[in-house]
Amino acid sequence: MTILTGKAEARRRLQADSSGVLRKIWEHRADYAYVLPAIAVMLIVIAYPIYYTIELSFFNTPPGLQLRDKIFIGLDNYISILTSPVFWKVTSNTLIWTIGSTFFAFVLGFACALALHRDFVGRGILRAVLIIPWVISAVAASYIWKWIYHSDFGIIGAVLVSLGLTDRPPNFIDSVSTVLPSLIVVNIWREFPFAMIMMMAGLQTVPDQLLRAAKVDGANAWQRFWHVTFPHLRNVSTVTILLLAVANFNSFIIPWIMTGGGPSNASHIWITHIYELAFGRQRWGVASAYSVLLFLILMSFGYFYVRALSGNEKRDGSE
Helix, strand or coil: CHHHHHHHHHHHHHHHHHHHHHHHHHHCHHHHHHHHHHHHHHHHHHHHHHHHHHHHCCEECCCCCCHHHCEECCCHHHHHHHCCHHHHHHHHHHHHHHHHHHHHHHHHHHHHHHHHCCCCCCHHHHHHHHCHHHHCCHHHHHHHHHHHCCCCCCHHHHHHHHCCCCCCCCCCCCCCCCHHHHHHHHHHHHHHHHHHHHHHHHHCCCCHHHHHHHHHCCCCHHHHHHHHHHHHHHHHHHHHHHHHHHHHHCCCHHHHHHCCCCCCCCCCCHHHHHHHHHHHCCCHHHHHHHHHHHHHHHHHHHHHHHHHHHHHHHHHHHC
């Protein structure tokens, strides 16, 4: 009897809660009507593609087969991916590309931000020059660097030969051992201005009073940086690193335009490999499974990014 009474009470509470929610929705129906078109667009361009990609990852789509005739194979696509040596090669390339590009772009951008934080003649011009790699088109930058690296007509090889440092121009992007580091250099050149801008903005928040007090107390430049400046930059550094990591992990233009993943998959990263599987080999099921895995990884990055932002807001509120 007590159990039945408890169930009835729970049912009444549920009905009351649902009626309260419906009442609130009805009271704010005009507000929901304003955002309804935006929600519909998001469902069409974001939610449905995600759902269809997840669904397609459980099907086999041999080349030449229409998508409507796809064959259900369950988790076979995921199993074949995780047991493929190409997957681990591409994953290794992606980790090297992401970690190397993120680390060196951040360090170089941070160093430039510290150098430009001081007043000197021509600082504004130097800032404008250093920001150029970030504002120009990634496609244009890729083609320019592809010409610079060219083994026969590249300017770097010509300079090295003219200086007598080598007998023949090196193969930067035509060699398995040098192609990935060469692409990372291009990516660092393009991304360090973003880190520089973020860190320059962070340096503006460091209180001058603390720096002057530390200097009066006898702290040298390194001690002032490590104990005063750097703690104030910890939050913006975390956000900058996460944004760079997400952008690099999902980067496509530079490696695809400059090498197309070659030679011998030496420069293939996840996103270029997915593109080749889908639009080159027409293996839509395998490409969808790759995309689902990539989506989960990027969602984990997003989780840490949101935590970093929420931590900043809580810290600012407490202050």
